Amino acid sequence: MYKTIAAASLLLAAPALAAPVDLSSWQADNYGGANWTVQNAPANDSVFQSVNGNPTIFFEAGSLAQGTTLSGEITVETSADDDFIGFVLGYSDDEINAANADFILVDWKQGTQNFGGSTGNAGLAASRISGDLTSVDLIDTYWGHDAGSNAFEIQRGTNLGATGWNDNQTYTFDIVFTNSLIEVMVDGVLELSFTAADAGLASFDDGAFGFYNYSQQSVRYAGIEEGVAPDPDPQPVPAPGALGLLGLGVLALAARRRRS
Template structure:
């Protein structure tokens, strides 16, 4: 009978952890760096992957730069962590639906989730011919089209007199919309990316939840004027089709498990 009980328990445990069993570790050695056109005084991004391929650090305090995946992200549940080593206070973030070459693509169209450490006005010179803008402290999601200027990235702006592109802010974080990231803190992140919905969790809190018609494409890490950023231990899994079942009262979960186990044991005894 002990063997039967262990078997039944194993079935129940298997039912509960099946969704986590198929998560795949992301190999960052397969990702590619791409930066926007140079801005005076701001170098291109410098991305360095560690020997295991499980983490990457961007060290340059420079122009908007991305490090994009070898896979399309639609239908994926992606998880990992990010931390900043130094005390600067600019942008860290992620892109969804990015396509290789989008930094010079007039037809680019992707979502950008970025997080500013502190509010700051700045006017970029050089190739950024648009007026200066204010970057607001906190977490936000925006839609990027075409090839925005550095000022448009900085202030989440789409200037009418710049037809080449723009950045349109869609929403700000539920609890972090006006709160900057903190140097030395590692944040756990989860992204649920669907054709018509994007959900962003930070430390298990749902911060962003937007709906719309979103293009498919790569996932990318994103930095702007921020060095010393490390992205680590990312995994990806497929989002199950259809709505996920929810137990209304979390405290009832142990009773459900015991009930299912009891039924299985009785059937095996019979």
């Protein structure tokens, strides 16, 4: 289900203060073939994935990221391939191999490519990965987001839905994750904005932010910061003038009743 991005976006609201994230305690889950190396000591706010392999996720085990934002930079530092980079949200420890998985995948492919009977389309997309992943078909689920597999494609990017990333170009990203709304901004432009209902859920599962690669080597995630997400449903506060008028109205009503 595709939806129009609302003008009242949380990411377009006033930004909250963010703090650098130390990635040294994060860990990798994968189907084999990955090498995540934390860099930029002592801040440890950068990680480099060097291997062209099966789907792999780098995340903070046990963390609950709902109500927070994640920002930073992403760069593919090679021209050797054209596959998937991205993020996961609401991810739990070893969920990539779980019998009852349910997390959100945001992936970005450089070029459209048919592989193993599934077409991986160029561009930025958000999908819900769910069900039994213990014997999942990696190609159908992660490559093609194919109907009938463990993937349900929710939405494609407004501007980058059919446009791949460029070699050796650094992109900024900003992500907001609440129990009812996920938004992704690339280079200051809101690309994805979808609700739990759009994903077929009453609310998103809580869990970790994570970085994601599939069949793409030499990817760097740098300058990672985390902040507090804006309130998705702020309660309006009456202006002082409105409160004054309300008070005058109550007094006038009381006076009329006394005269009666």
